[in-house]
Amino acid sequence: MSDSAAAPTSTGIDNKKLIMWLFLASDCMFFGTLISTHLLYRKLYPTGFTDAEGHVRFVQNLFDLELTSFSTFILLMSSFLMALAVSAMHKGQIASFRRNVLGVIVFGLIFLGCQVYEFTHFYHKGLTIQNSVFGSTFYVLTGTHGTHVAIGILWLILLYFYSFTGKLRGHVGALDVEIAGLYWHFVDIVWIIIFTVVYLVEYLGPNGIWGSAVTTLAP
Amino acid sequence: MATAAHHAPVTDKTELPVERSDIGLIRPDRTTGLLDWLTTVDHKKIGILYGAFAMFFFLLGGVEALAIRTQLAKANNDFISAPMYNQMFTMHGTTMIFLGVMPLSAAFFNFLVPLQIGARDVAFPRLNAFSLWTFVFGAFALNVSWVFEFGHLQGWFNNYEWYGKLVYKDFAPANGWFSYAPLSGTFGQADAALHAQRFTGVGTDFWIIGIQILGVASLAASFNFIVTIFNMRAPGMTMMRLPVFTWMTLVTAFLIILAFPAITVALIELMFDRQFGANFFNPTNGGQPILWQHLFWIFGHPEVYILVLPAMGIVSEILPTFSRKALFGYPIIVFSGAVIGFLGFAVWSHHMFTTGLGPVPTAAFSLLTMAIAVPTGVKIFNWVGTIWGGQVRFTPPMVLSLGFIWMFMCGGFSGIMHSSAPADSQQQDTYFVVAHFHYVLLGGVLLGLMAGLYFWFPKIFGRMPNAAIAYVASALVIFGFNLAFGPMHYLGLTGMPRRTHTYQPGYGWEDWNFIATIGAYILGLGVFLAFANLVWTAWRGKRTETDPWDGRTLEWSLPSPVPAYNFAQTPIVATRDAWFEHKHGGARIGALADGGPEGVHMPSQSWMPLLASVGFLMIGLGLPMMSMGIPHLGWLVIAGLGVLFLGIWLWAIEGPGGYHLKTPSAKSVAPTPTASVHS
Ligand code: HEM
Numbered sequence: 036m037s038d039s040a041a042a043p044t045s046t047g048i049d050n051k052k053l054i055m056w057l058f059l060a061s062d063c064m065f066f067g068t069l070i071s072t073h074l075l076y077r078k079l080y081p082t083g084f085t086d087a088e089g090h091v092r093f094v095q096n097l098f099d100l101e102l103t104s105f106s107t108f109i110l111l112m113s114s115f116l117m118a119l120a121v122s123a124m125h126k127g128q129i130a131s132f133r134r135n136v137l138g139v140i141v142f143g144l145i146f147l148g149c150q151v152y153e154f155t156h157f158y159h160k161g162l163t164i165q166n167s168v169f170g171s172t173f174y175v176l177t178g179t180h181g182t183h184v185a186i187g188i189l190w191l192i193l194l195y196f197y198s199f200t201g202k203l204r205g206h207v208g209a210l211d212v213e214i215a216g217l218y219w220h221f222v223d224i225v226w227i228i229i230f231t232v233v234y235l236v237e238y239l240g241p242n243g244i245w246g247s248a249v250t251t252l253a254p
Numbered sequence: 255m256a257t258a259a260h261h262a263p264v265t266d267k268t269e270l271p272v273e274r275s276d277i278g279l280i281r282p283d284r285t286t287g288l289l290d291w292l293t294t295v296d297h298k299k300i301g302i303l304y305g306a307f308a309m310f311f312f313l314l315g316g317v318e319a320l321a322i323r324t325q326l327a328k329a330n331n332d333f334i335s336a337p338m339y340n341q342m343f344t345m346h347g348t349t350m351i352f353l354g355v356m357p358l359s360a361a362f363f364n365f366l367v368p369l370q371i372g373a374r375d376v377a378f379p380r381l382n383a384f385s386l387w388t389f390v391f392g393a394f395a396l397n398v399s400w401v402f403e404f405g406h407l408q409g410w411f412n413n414y415e416w417y418g419k420l421v422y423k424d425f426a427p428a429n430g431w432f433s434y435a436p437l438s439g440t441f442g443q444a445d446a447a448l449h450a451q452r453f454t455g456v457g458t459d460f461w462i463i464g465i466q467i468l469g470v471a472s473l474a475a476s477f478n479f480i481v482t483i484f485n486m487r488a489p490g491m492t493m494m495r496l497p498v499f500t501w502m503t504l505v506t507a508f509l510i511i512l513a514f515p516a517i518t519v520a521l522i523e524l525m526f527d528r529q530f531g532a533n534f535f536n537p538t539n540g541g542q543p544i545l546w547q548h549l550f551w552i553f554g555h556p557e558v559y560i561l562v563l564p565a566m567g568i569v570s571e572i573l574p575t576f577s578r579k580a581l582f583g584y585p586i587i588v589f590s591g592a593v594i595g596f597l598g599f600a601v602w603s604h605h606m607f608t609t610g611l612g613p614v615p616t617a618a619f620s621l622l623t624m625a626i627a628v629p630t631g632v633k634i635f636n637w638v639g640t641i642w643g644g645q646v647r648f649t650p651p652m653v654l655s656l657g658f659i660w661m662f663m664c665g666g667f668s669g670i671m672h673s674s675a676p677a678d679s680q681q682q683d684t685y686f687v688v689a690h691f692h693y694v695l696l697g698g699v700l701l702g703l704m705a706g707l708y709f710w711f712p713k714i715f716g717r718m719p720n721a722a723i724a725y726v727a728s729a730l731v732i733f734g735f736n737l738a739f740g741p742m743h744y745l746g747l748t749g750m751p752r753r754t755h756t757y758q759p760g761y762g763w764e765d766w767n768f769i770a771t772i773g774a775y776i777l778g779l780g781v782f783l784a785f786a787n788l789v790w791t792a793w794r795g796k797r798t799e800t801d802p803w804d805g806r807t808l809e810w811s812l813p814s815p816v817p818a819y820n821f822a823q824t825p826i827v828a829t830r831d832a833w834f835e836h837k838h839g840g841a842r843i844g845a846l847a848d849g850g851p852e853g854v855h856m857p858s859q860s861w862m863p864l865l866a867s868v869g870f871l872m873i874g875l876g877l878p879m880m881s882m883g884i885p886h887l888g889w890l891v892i893a894g895l896g897v898l899f900l901g902i903w904l905w906a907i908e909g910p911g912g913y914h915l916k917t918p919s920a921k922s923v924a925p926t927p928t929a930s931v932h933s
């Protein structure tokens with residue numbers, strides 16, 4: 036997008052790279068606000084939600100930690116492939132770039148698939164965006180992250196096809212890929228944070244970090 | 255880029271064969287007329303457009319203000335109804351802040367920053383055009399609510415089913431400029447049709463989506479300006495040689511990128527509450543309306559510095575020019591600006607003293623708020639130090655700048671009074687607060703921006719505004735302003751509540767309210783006169799030389815109006831106030847050997863930023879209409895998203911393009927060529 040990609044800059048940092056870093060700084064505040072909303076409400080309402088039949092449900096019984104750990108691992112690995120794709124691009128190995136980027140796209144899609152499965156699964160267990168504060172904060176936070184992943188996948192698909200036009204090459208091409216990579220790694224790191232503070236901490240101690248008495252009250 | 259580098263330089267792009275993007279679309283190449291204004295990527299033209307729209311919205315917001323003041327002129331008045339009054343003050347505040355002050359500041363960022371740092375454009379010219387059009391369409395989405403309100407009053411919708419089902423029929427936003435939950439949100443259990451019940455009409459939905467779109471515009475512009483200031487400086491233009499206006503632009507842009515995400519999230523949450531029955535702020539289901547206040551003010555307090563720092567930057571350019579002295583304490587001014595920006599993130603709860611935060615947070619926020627007055631005071635002392643002992647010339651921009659210092663200081667004093675929590679609990683939601691923020695916003699920011707307009711207008715259009723009219727207008731503005739807002743201190747302290755459409759006789763408020771209304775009309779006349787003078791000047795004003803004020807910074811070294819490529823040759827800067835030093839026997843400005851026979855590289859124009867912004871327009875119209883319950887409008891929103899992505903995709907693959915423009919480097923007014931680099 037930069038209209039002056041080749042020109043030397045005062046700081047020596049490329050324009051496009053700098054603007055991506057700035058966007059990520061802003062996005063940090065964005066996710067920071069969303070995650071804070073979720074955690075504030077968790078502290079306030081440690082029990083989970085009430086389903087359609089009027090049963091109180093606990094978050095620990097809702098989550099499927101195996102599945103989420105799996106999708107987290109997949110997303111981590113996609114970051115690894117992304118790093119390989121960037122490095123291939125720097126060396127001008129376009130075929131290797133395509134292979135790795137395809138891997139990132141597939142892994143990203145698997146992650147999204149898990150999220151879609153998770154959402155429908157939770158929905159059937161009675162968690163909706165409307166029946167509790169937990170439902171609202173959980174779906175909106177993870178859904179927003181999912182949207183970020185989806186945009187990343189779209190971007191990589193476009194880059195993948197663009198590489199066949201032969202125009203994705205040289206310094207500028209490597210830079211374009213590197214910037215997509217920065218975005219992808221960032222979205223990945225945000226997920227690691229979400230996985231930790233939204234999922235894992237629920238299992239700290241016998242009653243979860245928020246003190247909901249899962250062991251004694253579980254339905 | 256590569257495709258563009260191979261032709262000989264031209265004087266106008268139309269001399270070249272049409273340029274096609276990578277997928278064969280023709281790129282616009284007119285440099286005059288409507289087609290040019292719609293597709294331009296020139297920061298100067300974008301700046302002019304920002305300024306024109308901002309001045310229009312200032313006048314619109316002014317008309318709304320006069321409607322408010324007319325209603326309050328006497329007790330128990332019925333000039334406008336209570337629901338209309340709510341919509342008036344909401345749209346007045348929202349318009350002034352987001353559609354008046356911010357875009358007018360953006361106009362200065364656009365026009366001046368590249369010139370002040372010795373660059374030929376911003377880092378991302380097309381992104382810049384995108385910011386402009388997104389702002390325009392966000393403003394449009396917000397104000398289109400008036401059309402619906404008008405239709406509602408005229409009975410246009412009476413026969414429609416969706417209209418019958420609406421519980422509240424305020425179509426323009428009516429929650430105040432901070433749209434507090436739960437009033438702006440929902441209550442009760444969401445029913446099967448996804449609608450929890452709302453407290454207010456669809457005006458709130460217009461507000462939510464309008465502010466969201468304006469936020470995108472501000473964010474995109476800020477990313478662009480930070481990169482521009484960091485990366486596009488001319489050789490020798492170190493950070494501590496940057497003109498103060500550019501410095502304040504940088505601080506403001508950082509405030510925007512770090513503060514706007516909080517409101518973005520808050521708006522998303524509120525939108526989910528209203529559209530999809532979520533519970534972020536719905537008290538029935540455990541939502542905490544106080545969360546809205548926190549999120550809003552985490553954005554909202556930095557926002558007041560986003561409004562005022564550019565005006566401070568402008569004044570910091572004008573005072574030295576007309577005192578013929580370097581700015582007193584440049585590093586301190588810059589540092590105070592940065593400290594203000596930093597502390598601005600740590601004082602938001604001073605807007606919430608009366609919510610019962612508890613003694614510790616209240617004390618902490620009280621102290622921090624007092625602390626922020628220190629760097630502000632430092633700036634005032636530095637400005638006074640600048641004038642001190644100088645050869646002062648009372649030109650119109652100087653008069654307005656002095657007005658800025660004086661009025662802003664008054665506003666600062668009442669600000670300090672708010673910072674004491676016990677005092678604030680008496681002042682909150684009274685006219686005293688209204689007086690305070692009008693002294694900082696109108697007496698401060700607006701006077702500063704008007705000073706900037708009168709200062710740089712000769713550079714922008716090469717024509718000098720009529721000084722006599724300017725003095726009269728300034729006098730009317732400053733006098734009318736004090737007549738209108740001075741009495742509000744008294745009204746507020748005697749208990750007159752803010753945001754109430756009328757008052758009963760017998761409280762001793764009638765006289766001062768009447769005087770305030772007269773003051774408001776004088777003020778309105780003054781602003782109108784000042785703007786009319788400028789519009790006339792742009793059309794017909796007297797031509798003037800390139801450097802009429804004996805300016806100090808690089809923009810004054812250029813011809814007026816400034817040519818498309820700005821600098822025929824990139825300047826080499828050796829000192830602060832480079833142009834002033836150059837003229838008056840100090841270090842001289844050098845020049846790179848570019849812009850010679852190969853010409854200057856210019857970015858190509860593009861339709862794509864406008865196209866992508868149209869997507870936002872469709873979303874901005876679709877969502878509120880969906881809220882009204884008009885059938886099928888969801889498709890407009892989906893189509894809008896489609897247009898947005900299409901625009902961005904075409905933008906990405908069309909490539910930056912570009913061509914080479916001839917420069918008259920021989921007869922350039924700008925610094926004499928390389929040979930003169932000595933000191
Ligand atoms: C010395 C600097 C300042 C201090 C100590 C200060 C302090 C305060 C405080 C404590 C309030 C809350 C009053 C209440 O709600 O009861 C307030 C309100 C406000 N301030 Fe300032 N302020 C300062 C500068 C500014 C500036 C520079 C601007 C804008 C350019 C500004 C705009 C506003 C606005 C718009 C409100 C109204 C908020 C509302 O709608 O209730 N202030 N200020």
Ligand SMILES: [Cu+2]
Nearest residue numbers: 555601602605
């Ligand atoms: Cu504040």
